[in-house]
Every structure is written in structure tokens, then in C-alpha cells.
Amino acid sequence: MTFLDMLRAAEQQNGSMLCVGLDPEPTRFPAQLKGDANKIYDFCARIVDATADLAIAFKPQIAYFAAHRAEGQLERLMEHMRRVAPHVPIILDAKRGDIGSTAEQYAKEAFDRYGADAVTLSPFMGFDSVMPYLKYEGKGAFLLCRTSNPGGDDLQNQRLASVDGQPLLYEHVARLAQGSWNLNGQLGLVVGATYPAEIERVRALAPTLPLLIPGVGAQGGDAVATVRAGWKPGAPIVVNSSRAILYASSGDDFQEAARREALRTRDLLQAARG
Numbered sequence: 001m002t003f004l005d006m007l008r009a010a011e012q013q014n015g016s017m018l019c020v021g022l023d024p025e026p027t028r029f030p031a032q033l034k035g036d037a038n039k040i041y042d043f044c045a046r047i048v049d050a051t052a053d054l055a056i057a058f059k060p061q062i063a064y065f066a067a068h069r070a071e072g073q074l075e076r077l078m079e080h081m082r083r084v085a086p087h088v089p090i091i092l093d094a095k096r097g098d099i100g101s102t103a104e105q106y107a108k109e110a111f112d113r114y115g116a117d118a119v120t121l122s123p124f125m126g127f128d129s130v131m132p133y134l135k136y137e138g139k140g141a142f143l144l145c146r147t148s149n150p151g152g153d154d155l156q157n158q159r160l161a162s163v164d165g166q167p168l169l170y171e172h173v174a175r176l177a178q179g180s181w182n183l184n185g186q187l188g189l190v191v192g193a194t195y196p197a198e199i200e201r202v203r204a205l206a207p208t209l210p211l212l213i214p215g216v217g218a219q220g221g222d223a224v225a226t227v228r229a230g231w232k233p234g235a236p237i238v239v240n241s242s243r244a245i246l247y248a249s250s251g252d253d254f255q256e257a258a259r260r261e262a263l264r265t266r267d268l269l270q271a272a273r274g
């Protein structure tokens with residue numbers, strides 16, 4: 001089963017376009033776990049258990065594990081997700097981007113070591129930095145295109161005078177990902193929920209690609225506008241929320257609160273399909 005098949009199946013089974021982002025920050029854990037980096041696995045596993053029937057995908061952000069020397073806990077978490085939610089694909093958010101020989105190691109890390117179904121990548125170093133990931137049959141790769149942060153403007157909104165039609169840089173990335181770079185149908189694009197007009201533009205340029213759309217919840221992106229701009233039948237959108245779900249409560253009821261917030265967001269997204 002390819003990553004895209006998994007996404008479509010999870011979308012159906014869980015009736016969801018919500019991606020639960022796993023960005024564990026021990027200082028924000030509830031009292032019983034607070035400040036303890038050895039509890040990253042326990043915290044995340046409980047979030048996974050609470051949302052396994054609500055998510056189209058899980059997205060662990062690798063920096064939140066590596067910063068605490070918790071890669072071993074990430075490996076255990078990957079196994080846990082496979083066990084309790086085998087139908088939910090896992091996107092390893094690593095935002096890698098390097099020359100081919102180094103990219104081969106990053107690809108091995110994402111797909112062999114962690115067993116992820118997809119990875120996030122920066123396209124800044126060009127096609128040869130993306131190629132090594134595409135050698136893993138059936139795995140997915142989301143290229144950063146129009147990111148959710150204000151500084152995304154600095155480069156992504158620059159016009160490329162040397163390219164036909166003088167597109168903006170993010171538009172060029174969308175065209176490449178929909179076209180010549182997408183050798184085996186493995187590519188998707190990252191577009192921020194904070195920029196619905198750009199989601200619409202990317203969807204027009206890349207009508208069949210899955211879009212990973214972070215920025216609802218803590219970053220204030222509009223969930224309804226996001227769906228209206230990006231969703232169309234057959235081309236999945238994966239709308240990520242991390243902190244708003246993880247830290248919905250700082251009390252002992254954090255699991256129930258995370259589930260409530262995930263359910264609320266999932267239903268809001270589904271309803272916006274009209």
C-alpha cells in the first residue's frame with residue numbers, strides 16, 4: 001500500500017482530514033509528567049491512544065525528540081502508532097534538504113530507522129536533494145512550498161524572472177512537484193493554513209497532489225477557509241494541529257481534552273466540505 005493509498009483509506013475510515021501533530025515539550029506536560037524528558041513517549045502515546053480514530057495522519061516533529069536525546073522514545077512511539085493505529089499513516093516532520101549522498105542517509109533514517117510513511121523536505125537544494133527519498137517505493141515526500149510563518153514571504157514570494165511566466169518561487173515549486181519532479185507520484189506540498197489564498201493558488205497549480213496544511217489551532221489559521229481553498233475530491237488535504245490538541249489541558253484530564261479538541265477540529269474540517 002502506498003502512502004497515498006494509506007491517506008485515502010484513513011480519510012475514509014476516520015472520516016477525517018485532521019493530522020495530529022506530535023510536538024512534545026516537557027515543560028508543557030501535565031503535572032504528573034511535567035519537565036521530565038523521559039516521559040515524552042508516555043505523553044505522546046497517550047495522545048495517540050486518544051485520537052487514533054480521529055486522525056488522517058500523525059506527524060511527529062523530530063526536533064522535539066532529538067533536542068532531548070529522545071530518539072529512542074521516538075522509535076518506541078513509531079512502534080506504538082503501528083500497533084494501535086495501523087491504518088493511520090505517519091509523516092515524519094524533519095524538513096530535510098541536502099546533497100544526494102547525505103540525503104540518502106536522511107532517507108534511510110526516516111524510512112528504515114523510524115519506518116515513517118512520508119517525510120517533510122525543503123526543496124531549496126533542488127531535485128537531486130529530493131531524489132534519494134523517491135527511491136523508497138510507495139513512501140511520500142512533502143515539499144515546503146508556501147509555509148505558515150510570516151518569514152515565508154522572504155523567499156517564497158519572490159518572483160523568478162528567469163522562469164516562463166515569471167512565477168513566484170512557491171508557485172514554481174508547486175509546478176515542479178505536480179510535474180517533472182513527481183517521478184512516481186510520491187510528492188505532496190506543504191502550504192500554511194495561515195494563507196488560504198495561496199492554498200487556493202497551489203491547489204490550482206497542483207490539482208492532484210496531497211497538501212499538508214499546518215497552521216490551524218495555535219497559529220490561528222482558518223480551518224473553514226483552508227478546506228474551501230484546498231480540498232477537492234480525490235486530492236487529500238492533511239490539516240495539522242499540534243499544540244492546540246497536545247496542550248488542550250494542563251491537568252490530569254489532558255487525554256480527554258486532547259480528544260475533545262481533535263474531535264472539534266475534525267468535525268469543523270469535515271463540515272466545511274459542504
Ligand SMILES: O=C(O)c1cc(=O)[nH]c(=O)n1[C@@H]1O[C@H](COP(=O)(O)O)[C@@H](O)[C@H]1O
Binds near residue numbers: 146214242243
Ligand atoms: O512542515 C510542517 O509541518 C510545518 C510547515 C509550516 O509551514 N508550518 C508549520 O508550523 N509546520 C509544522 O507544523 C507544526 C505546527 O504546530 P502548531 O502550530 O502547534 O499547530 C509544527 O510542528 C511546525 O514545525
